[in-house]
Amino acid sequence: MEEKPENEEEKGAIHNIPWAFLGDILSRLDAKSLKRCECVSKSWLSLIRNWDFIHLHLKRQLPCVVFLQKKVRRFNYTLSTCNWENFAEISSQKFPKFKRRRPPLLLFMGSDNGILGLYDLRNKKVYLWNPTIKVSKTLSFSPHSELNHSVLGLGYDPFTTDFKVVMVSCPVEKGVIGTHNLFKAGNQVGIYSLRSNSWKTMAMPDIFSDFEPYTSDIIIYTSLSCSIVVNEAIHWKICYRNSLYHDQLSLGIVAFGLRMENFKLIKSPQIVEGSHVKKLANFSGCLSFFTFDEVQVVEVWVMKKYGDSESWFKYLSVNLLSLLPNWVGRHPICTPVSFLSNGILVISCIETGYWCWYDTKSKRLENMCRRFGVSDFTTYVESIFLSEKGENFVACD
Template structure:
């Protein structure tokens, strides 16, 4: 029995042509996702290795960050999606949506994690998971909650169960009464979708504002801003909330959902004077910067501030990573009331900027402190950080 076990172990250490398993794993894990997909055809042994969660995670950690651009429909051409290099934004591949008709508008991003995009289509209230690298998608079954336009959605990967989860926070409470974008208030309905079971389960939003000094009964969640961001295996949304009248001295907060524990919590964020005065609430966005939770904001004089949470979950560890004046950065022609505004902050430290007085995107490398490239802005209304992977959506 012992000799049989030893023989099996020896066979596992050799995968192909007497090459040790460790060498093969190391080499294959450095390939791009498309090349790795072709390697599945080499042998059953290779296919078995490449589909293990251990190898998939190893391969994912060694992939370069990408950015995905969502192209709007031009004339009668269907909307498309481009995967681009995160350094020079050169297009690596282009993809048609396998679930969107030619004359329909493109879907919107709900989030991205481990090479899978989460998208929702407001036209038919449908949600999808899509891995464009291997061209696999999954349409989610209808959820017990309301339509997506009344909900905040997020996508995350649970490493404990190797499962993708979609969270939908509804503004409808346990008494089936709709609030005004109050989805994160206590008692509101929450749906959690599991790809593994292909089903939804329901829960009620807990009181994440319980530690605030003011009465939680009058807390109003004004809105959630932007798509979700995954950091530390938690899905995050940025919100404005308070206990006074609409948009009067709101507080800025971050709601986190742990994908493994399936619990919500409120993370305190840095507070900004222009937010507390109720202005420029649309120019706020969360980001994942080198594995750290971060956010950026643009005030009324075109100054971008980027804040990073050095220690996850510790609100005292927020620090200002960068402050840059776009008027000085781009040209003297950008005035105080210009339509130039920061758009996104990518995981590799690139600040993407749109200046509507021109037809180009600009991106600023916050590490080297210089403008690194430009790209025509026409037809690219939305984008998100992305990492290519071989995660399969069809078991």
């Protein structure tokens, strides 16, 4: 730690504890305990709010997973936080109450460095929420995007120590739902900076330039799944095809570099059918995705060298029908929900409400629990980011 507390002697000791040693001890605490330590003294508060310390603390926290569950009759949401190795519940809390015109329809837009990004499709609102320290912030959609079809992402830029929300929009057009060309050249992109508490706009570049002279004929299918942050970039899954070749649907991954604020298209293996791809994932720091076909075979693909489309390799192939035991039902309708960084495949059995997880390294299958009303799922790590409740942040009950 370069920054030392004010009015401390040269050795930097507090209560006879060397300053560097104290920082090392505090960085190993959980986020809730660390928040209580801010009240000890101004010196401790100064240390805990130091950016170097915040990043050190984050690196030492164990990751977890979160379920967003909806109670239909009451129109409220509960966030259930679970250990990502055995899925034991760590905590459960209600989503903060905000002033809304209509009951919310919430989905995760991203998760990074302990901050969850959610968007309300009905009320056109974006929420940044740190459920560990119970602090949140409400954002309005970027200017001129309220009547548009949009996809969002959240990421943390370590170079500027800033959280950024990216919203890609296009005008609402008549046609098949989900075929809006959000990533078409010239479309509006809104970039929100938490540090400056403001939006700025840019035009989407032509990331499909390799498809000339038929660039204008590309049809893009965009999903509303949670974005993934890998290698300091936000990633979205799209499927695309040239209008001249109706039977060729390809997977594309759109990346937004948080530092340079630039877009690029990452291509997938040609043998992968775009319509089979369920979700992107971060596997041990590598960009990955998993597929699920008509015969319930799951395949996991991993990009060994980031940005190199030739480095994709198939990490796993498993048939759910042969994998799942009898307790999920004789003919269960099961689907893979997520592939975690530690190599665990999360599976949901819709009819029975059972959730289970499969450790792809040890080949072990475990029943997680029965969960109903799950509307979304993502990974999470506890942190003290957004601990300063200024700039319209609110403390949640």
